[in-house]
Amino acid sequence: EVQLVESGGALVQTGGSLRLSCAVSGFTFSGYWLTWVRQAPGKGLEWVANISPDGSRRYFVDSVRGRFTISRDNAKNSLYLQMNSLRVEDTAIYYCARDATFGFLDYWGHGTLVTVSS
Amino acid sequence: QTVVTQEPSLTVSPGGTVTLTCASSTGAVTSDHHPNWFQQKPGQAPRALIYSTNNKHSWTPARFSGSLLGDKAALTLSAVQPEDEAEYYCFLYYGGAQLNYVFGAGTQVTVL
Numbered sequence A: 001e002v003q004l005v006e007s008g009g010a011l012v013q014t015g016g017s018l019r020l021s022c023a024v025s026g027f028t029f030s031g032y033w034l035t036w037v038r039q040a041p042g043k044g045l046e047w048v049a050n051i052s053p054d055g056s057r058r059y060f061v062d063s064v065r066g067r068f069t070i071s072r073d074n075a076k077n078s079l080y081l082q083m084n085s086l087r088v089e090d091t092a093i094y095y096c097a098r099d100a101t102f103g104f105l106d107y108w109g110h111g112t113l114v115t116v117s118s
Numbered sequence B: 001q002t003v004v005t006q007e008p009s010l011t012v013s014p015g016g017t018v019t020l021t022c023a024s025s026t027g028a029v030t031s032d033h034h035p036n037w038f039q040q041k042p043g044q045a046p047r048a049l050i051y052s053t054n055n056k057h058s059w060t061p062a063r064f065s066g067s068l069l070g071d072k073a074a075l076t077l078s079a080v081q082p083e084d085e086a087e088y089y090c091f092l093y094y095g096g097a098q099l100n101y102v103f104g105a106g107t108q109v110t111v112l
Helices: none
Strands: A003-007 A010-013 A018-025 A033-039 A046-049 A058-059 A068-073 A078-083 A092-099 A105-108 A112-117 B004-006 B007-013 B018-024 B037-038 B046-051 B064-069 B072-077 B084-093 B100-101 B107-111
Touching: A003 A010, A003 B018, A010 A068, A018 A033, A018 A092, A018 A112, A033 A078, A033 A105, A046 A078, A046 A092, A046 B084, A046 B100, A058 A068, A058 A078, A105 B046, A105 B107, B007 B018, B018 B084, B018 B107, B046 B064
Parallel strands: A010 A112, B007 B107
Antiparallel strands: A003 A018, A018 A078, A033 A046, A033 A092, A046 A058, A068 A078, A092 A105, A092 A112, B004 B018, B018 B072, B037 B046, B037 B084, B064 B072, B084 B100, B084 B107
């Protein structure tokens, strides 16, 4: 059974940092692109970042580029999102998802809530 | 900044048919955008329905279908069931140097 489980969400002050983790099981982790998607309270989905199977390629939405870093540990079947210089507008549920092909996010975690307070 | 536009809300009767569309501010949506569709119900994570225009996930009911309609991507729900009431998001691939993806703002489908 494919499972993705996010953790690390918390309440943090503006300008602070947070590291999210996504523990994966049930498929060959090193064979897939992985993606972070976020959803602000009461709002729609926003693609945040993704990373290639070997970790060599990483892409970000404009609003987080330079502040967020995405990484993975294929030995630990884990995906990470390091978030620095957090802003109030980064408040959201953060989901990790497997990308089967060109944005086909076929499996998602349950999400972890990040709240940035001023 | 690329914007993907969907109808904010649509209402359909049980057993009826409704079509949701997905437009791109950059021009016509084509198969090169690999249109994806997701369903989200309150309090739940999104769930994949359709990928690369018209391919279904293993769990996607047959009454859901994807297509290109003119210069847009489309998701058609046929023989709508009460449990189809949800928010539906399209998701497009734009490629390029920044390899970005963009979600539409979502369409709230009400079954009434």
